[in-house]
Amino acid sequence: MRAPPFSAARALAHAALAPAALAWIGTAAVAAQATDRAALEALVDSIAATAIDSGVVAGLSVGVVRGPDTLLLRAYGSADLELDVPTPEDAVYEIGSVTKQFTAAAVLLLEEAGKLSLDDDLSKWMPDYPLDGRALPIRRLLDHTSGIKGYTELPVFGSITVQHLPRDTLVALFGGEPFEFEPGEALIYNNSAYFLLGLIIEKASGSPYEEFVESRVFAPSGMTRSRYCHKDELTPGRAKGYQMGPDGLRPADYLDHTWPYAAGSLCSTVRDLLRWNQALHGDGEGGDLLSRESYREMVTPGTLADGTRLRYAAGLTVTDRDGETRISHGGGIFGYLSELRYFPHADLSIAVLVNTAGPTGPSAIAAAIEDAVLGPTAPLVPRAFGGTLAQFLGTYRGPARGRRMSAVVTEAGGELRIRTGTGDPEPVRWLGGTTFANGATRFTFVRGEVGFDVLQVDQVGGLYVLRRVTR
Numbered sequence: 256m257r258a259p260p261f262s263a264a265r266a267l268a269h270a271a272l273a274p275a276a277l278a279w280i281g282t283a284a285v286a287a288q289a290t291d292r293a294a295l296e297a298l299v300d301s302i303a304a305t306a307i308d309s310g311v312v313a314g315l316s317v318g319v320v321r322g323p324d325t326l327l328l329r330a331y332g333s334a335d336l337e338l339d340v341p342t343p344e345d346a347v348y349e350i351g352s353v354t355k356q357f358t359a360a361a362v363l364l365l366e367e368a369g370k371l372s373l374d375d376d377l378s379k380w381m382p383d384y385p386l387d388g389r390a391l392p393i394r395r396l397l398d399h400t401s402g403i404k405g406y407t408e409l410p411v412f413g414s415i416t417v418q419h420l421p422r423d424t425l426v427a428l429f430g431g432e433p434f435e436f437e438p439g440e441a442l443i444y445n446n447s448a449y450f451l452l453g454l455i456i457e458k459a460s461g462s463p464y465e466e467f468v469e470s471r472v473f474a475p476s477g478m479t480r481s482r483y484c485h486k487d488e489l490t491p492g493r494a495k496g497y498q499m500g501p502d503g504l505r506p507a508d509y510l511d512h513t514w515p516y517a518a519g520s521l522c523s524t525v526r527d528l529l530r531w532n533q534a535l536h537g538d539g540e541g542g543d544l545l546s547r548e549s550y551r552e553m554v555t556p557g558t559l560a561d562g563t564r565l566r567y568a569a570g571l572t573v574t575d576r577d578g579e580t581r582i583s584h585g586g587g588i589f590g591y592l593s594e595l596r597y598f599p600h601a602d603l604s605i606a607v608l609v610n611t612a613g614p615t616g617p618s619a620i621a622a623a624i625e626d627a628v629l630g631p632t633a634p635l636v637p638r639a640f641g642g643t644l645a646q647f648l649g650t651y652r653g654p655a656r657g658r659r660m661s662a663v664v665t666e667a668g669g670e671l672r673i674r675t676g677t678g679d680p681e682p683v684r685w686l687g688g689t690t691f692a693n694g695a696t697r698f699t700f701v702r703g704e705v706g707f708d709v710l711q712v713d714q715v716g717g718l719y720v721l722r723r724v725t726r
Contacts, residue, residue: 292326295319298627299620303331306615313497313504314342315609315617318525319624320532322602326628328526334494334610336504345524347493348608349484350593351586353528354521355449356553357472359397359570360535361456361464363549364471370459373397373552380455385430391438393455396448397569398557399717404432405445406514408657416510425450425514435654439560442567442718443656446518449570453517464517476534476544478527484512484520493522494610496590507590507612519588525606532597532604536582539599554582559718563699566715574695574715576625577632585618594621601629640685644671647689647700651710651721660719662698662710673698675712 299317306312314332319325330342365371373394377384380393395401406412406429415425429447436443453464460467465483473481482490486509496507512520523531534544541550556565556573566574574581579600586593594617596605605624607617626632644666651662663674671691672680683691689700689707701709708723 295327295624295627296329298623299327299329300331302620302623303329307332310503311499311613312609312611312615314346314494314611315607315620316342316344316346316348316525317608317620317624318529318604318606319628320529320604321628322538325529327624328529330525334492336495336497342494342610343492345480345492345526346608346610347480347482347490347522347524348593348610349496349519349588349591350521350523350528350595350608351515351519351588351591352446353523353584353586353593353595354515354517354519355570356535356584356595357468357521357531357570358449358452358456358517359553360472360545361468362393362397362452363545363553363569365456365459367546367549371455377401377451380458381426381451384426384451389434389438393452394557394569395438396452398442398565398567399444399448400439400442400557400559400565401445401448402434402436402438402440402443403445403447403451404429404435405443405656406447406450408445412514416508416514419511419513422450422454422513422516426454436720437560441559441654441720442565442716443654444567444716445656446515449518450516456517465520468521472544473527476527477530478523478534481521481523481527481531484515484522486510486512490522492524496588497611497613498590499611499613504611504613510589515588519586523608525608528595528606528608529604532595532606536597536599538602563711563718565718566713567718572715576629581625583621585616587612592617594618596621596625598625598629603628635684638685638687640671640691644669647671647707647710649723649726651723653719653721655712655719656717660712660721662712662721664710 303315312332313336314334316330317327319327330344330346332342334340334342334346366373374392377391378386391401406425456464456467497504498507534542536542541547553569554571556568558564566572571582571584581598583596590612592609592612594607605621607620609617648664648666653660660675665672665680670682672682674680681693683693683698686692691698695715697713699711700707701711703709710721712719712721
């Protein structure tokens with residue numbers, strides 16, 4: 256199986272653990288609630304052992320910090336299977352799209368310095384980019400609402416991943432693609448926007464992207480082991496990347512780091528990522544790196560042009576956990592998966608890094624830790640929809656990430672059911688108004704000229720706008 260590209264969707268970051276590990280989490284997480292460090296250690300030790308012993312993970316590192324207290328900082332498995340090297344405590348991993356929050360912070364630092372504005376049009380910094388008369392402010396690059404085609408979804412991208420070419424080669428490729436939607440009309444996660452942000456950082460600062468991030472973001476945050484990933488440099492303590500093959504784990508496919516760039520080319524450690532959360536968030540109101548105004552800008556999701564509120568801010572997702580805020584982001588790149596979370600109300604940070612692109616997702620591990628420390632979430636209480644479900648029924652279609660999405664809305668037994676993939680229609684619960692949910696995905700029906708002819712599918716890292724094609 257080919258390793259996932261660094262643009263791996265959050266669905267990949269949320270990939271399930273092997274069944275045995277999942278079964279264990281279901282029983283042990285409850286026992287490890289509250290602040291018992293020994294119970295938390297036992298929980299994570301068992302999850303890691305199950306994943307490693309089942310042969311689906313080479314190694315992983317996990318860190319948990321609440322306030323000034325380090326609850327857990329451990330490494331498991333192997334950093335190098337061929338040489339049988341145990342994962343060192345401060346192992347360096349490629350963090351994929353967790354990179355995006357560092358890029359966003361760099362942009363905001365430049366705005367603080369008066370070097371740019373989030374309201375600057377892309378044409379100011381990239382005058383040759385083919386906007387065809389569109390207005391496209393920088394802020395719509397930060398939250399994936401630009402409409403620009405993502406380059407990792409282009410068929411041609413697979414042929415250049417191993418090549419070292421000028422960066423404008425890639426800009427010409429995705430710049431020649433039609434916009435997927437007009438700026439501000441939807442949110443489709445794409446790496447092209449963050450690639451362009453890297454180029455803007457270089458123009459505004461006068462420094463290479465990696466130098467600016469290392470000197471202005473990593474250094475003041477105390478991130479002494481973090482750096483731009485390079486395949487041709489020696490990095491002490493770097494864990495090798497692996498992926499699942501027909502006969503088990505094998506070395507990950509090669510990826511030239513010309514291409515992930517500001518969207519996914521940074522390397523870090525669990526300890527450094529915990530330091531980063533402290534520097535960025537402080538005690539939940541903002542740390543020392545950004546001004547309070549810039550911090551709020553970074554962690555506050557914006558809106559679409561029609562006023563629809565997003566759950567993606569600037570390189571970070573902002574979701575709800577029992578009425579409290581969860582700020583997080585995952586990453587996936589050839590041979591590595593990552594997850595970093597922060598809970599302002601508890602001043603809690605969770606970091607999980609895995610050196611294997613495969614079935615064990617770090618988000619599942621982070622979720623188990625989250626429940627162990629904060630307690631399980633409250634059970635959902637069904638609410639009856641008082642209107643007529645028939646007005647929503649039909650098939651809706653529209654652009655999604657790398658594909659066209661089709662949502663089939665039906666009714667059975669007095670409840671609404673929605674199918675967005677190839678499986679059976681799944682029941683959704685009513686949240687209020689015309690919004691329903693299945694897990695973290697929200698479905699909002701929008702009234703048009705002839706009834707509810709638009710369905711917004713909000714998957715946090717994507718807010719797809721589908722239009723009704725049949726009733």
